[in-house]
Amino acid sequence: MERVLSGKEGRLDLVLKELFPDLSREKIKEIIESGKVSVDGRIVTRPGFRVRGESVIKVEEVRFTENILQPCDLPVDIVYEDESIVVVDKPAGLAVHPAPSVKGSTLIHALISRTELAPVNSVRPGVVHRLDKDTSGLMVLAKTFQSYNNLVKQIQERRMIKEYIAVVHGKVKSGTINVPIGRSPTDRTKMKVLPAGRVAVSHYEALEVIGDYSIVKIRIETGRTHQIRVHLAYIGHPVVGDKVYGIPEKEELIKRQALHSSRLSFLHPLTEEPLDFHSPLPEDIRNLIERLRRQV
Structure with a gap:
């Protein structure tokens, strides 16, 4: 109970x-x-x-019936798990949960065959924050109502630290992007900077400049849909490989956007113990960086 x-x-x-x-x-x-x-x-x-x-x-905890979400045996990299939460390292190309635009199995399908998730929604149990399908890296999901409520509150109060690594076009310095984001009125599948949008804040720091590209660390205070991709494109430094907000490239450097959730830090929802998780860059982004370095 x-x-x-x-x-x-x-x-x-x-x-x-x-x-x-x-x-x-x-x-x-x-x-x-x-x-x-x-x-x-x-x-x-x-x-x-x-x-x-x-x-x-x-x-009483209630597990959704299998006719709503069918479990699957898709491999999942579980970084940490206890009775309250599960932290995963999501691969690129895997959607987090079912949606009208999503075909095939998702992270949630894979997880419900392995563990219990807080039944807060019929198609996205346990989900307190999301990653885009083609963004890789760390996510935390709730296994109980209490942990779900606590984690959502930490996000709302901007106490959860979420950091990303991206490879972007152009020579980047460091700064903060504080411009509102909303759904595009002309294309509902896209987000854009809009005066009447929701508050969105991203801090970015250049880690390395490689010719006409940069490796950037981003820490987000808010978690708007496509926030990092929209913000970086807005300042003229779109993420390499971003087929929605990016720029045309002479040759394909990577098959997806070069964006990775590299750090996730928060208080355990039950014990209040500080938890700090780190994820190394996946192979495709490492290969992209090495390729760019060789071209300089």
Whole structure:
């Protein structure tokens, strides 16, 4: 059972919706009516039950049925796992979770055959942040409601450190990009810098300049869709290999965008122990860098 100190008053379904924002109202109603929720030690099956601010709510962990997500035996590099979280090193070319534009198996399909994930959404259980399909590197996923809530809060409060390494066009220095990002009004599959967009902040530091290219470390304060790729393209230094926001290249240097989630640091959601994970550059980005160095 998952213990939740609500600290909130009102209808049980609305309190749970506020505590677990990624759960749909329908899913919350289903969980309550199936007897998976207790308030102050008593099982409650009415979504409209009134909760007091000092109430202790317990939600039984529920695994999604296999007809929603079919497990698969796709190999996954699990960097760390305990009863609360799982940290993975995602390869490029693998989408995180199912979506209308995604064909085939995803990281979530592979993980549910190996471990439990917090059932916060029918197609993206445990997902607290995402990586683009063709971005590689570190991700943390929640295994319980409590850890999910805690990790989302750390991200919202900008306490989770997320660093990336990218190979970009041009000679880069260092700086901060603080411009809002929103969905393109003319192409809904793309993001762009928009005055009415959501706040997006990226700090970047040049690690090495190689001719007309640079190796850059990026730390993001916010996690908007395609944030790093959009921000770097905005300042004139698109990621090498980026087929959406990049520039045409005379020859293909790499088969995907040269962007890797290299560091992930946060407090353990249960013990509050500081955790700091690092991932080396994958072979394709290492090969790209060596190729560029040979050309100088």
